[in-house]
Amino acid sequence: MSNGRFSISLHILTLLDQGKDELLSSEYLAGSININPVLVRKEIANLKKHGLVESKEGKAGGFTLGKPSRQISLAEIYKAVQKAPLLGHQKNKPNPKCLVGKQIDQHLDALFIDAEEALVKRLGKTTLADFAKKFY
Amino acid sequence: MSNGRFSISLHILTLLDQGKDELLSSEYLAGSININPVLVRKEIANLKKHGLVESKEGKAGGFTLGKPSRQISLAEIYKAVQKAPLLGHQKNKPNPKCLVGKQIDQHLDALFIDAEEALVKRLGKTTLADFAKKFY
DNA sequence: TTGTACTGTAACAAATAAAATTACAGAATG
């Protein structure tokens, strides 16, 4: 995944929840996270695709949450960010002449899906509102 | 973690379980996984530290399981391989002047530990023997 | 007792992936 992206997205969304009612700029968000504003905008481009963020262009533009933070679970954020499976074996091309090598990818895939599901289930128990509440 | 390491370790251990009674060489193992034998030896160095593998040096040397595959859970393998937390935010240095930035690392850490625990718990339900059994 | 077939490691190189930067077009405001 590049596991830092989940942290960044959650940080962004937490700030947006706190700054409800205001439009926050990528520069402001980047300042809190301490990364480049372009990275924030890229990350938000993804969050927008998933309906988690809305934006307004032009002068005095910026970002807000796409829906109330009570309706956003951390599982939803996780899934929005996640591209590749968490434990996935990458370009592995195990030896097909070997009994184990021939089948292992399918078994690993099944296992990883299960394991990741357990993690996502746990994340599903917390909403963005719950998380953001910790910051007062 | 470098998520491919878990796959490689599990692949190695599965082969060792199948080749019980024999000593398997790093070259043989590498042949099934289709990676470099030195990598296998490096990975095994770690598994040995955790008691999951034993080795014999010298001519006709090689590797065997350190204990019966029924007594090895996938959680144990996972923990042996894992260095950094799975979802961990790396060298993040969020802005301490920001209310959120100041505290977010501690909250993220707590969350990630919880989430990873759920995943490990799931992995704990399967033993290496269960996994290896699939290959017949 | 010496050649051979292994493991164990360190040091280095190459490939890949992630993060940061630069640059600029396009939108909305005032």
Next chain:
DNA sequence: CATTCTGTAATTTTATTTGTTACAGTACAA
């Protein structure tokens, strides 16, 4: 119509992961 934003592409830099080479040390077996 100048200004201040977002959106996005292209590029560079940096970090991480993976692979390679090299060789010392160990055990066996002729």
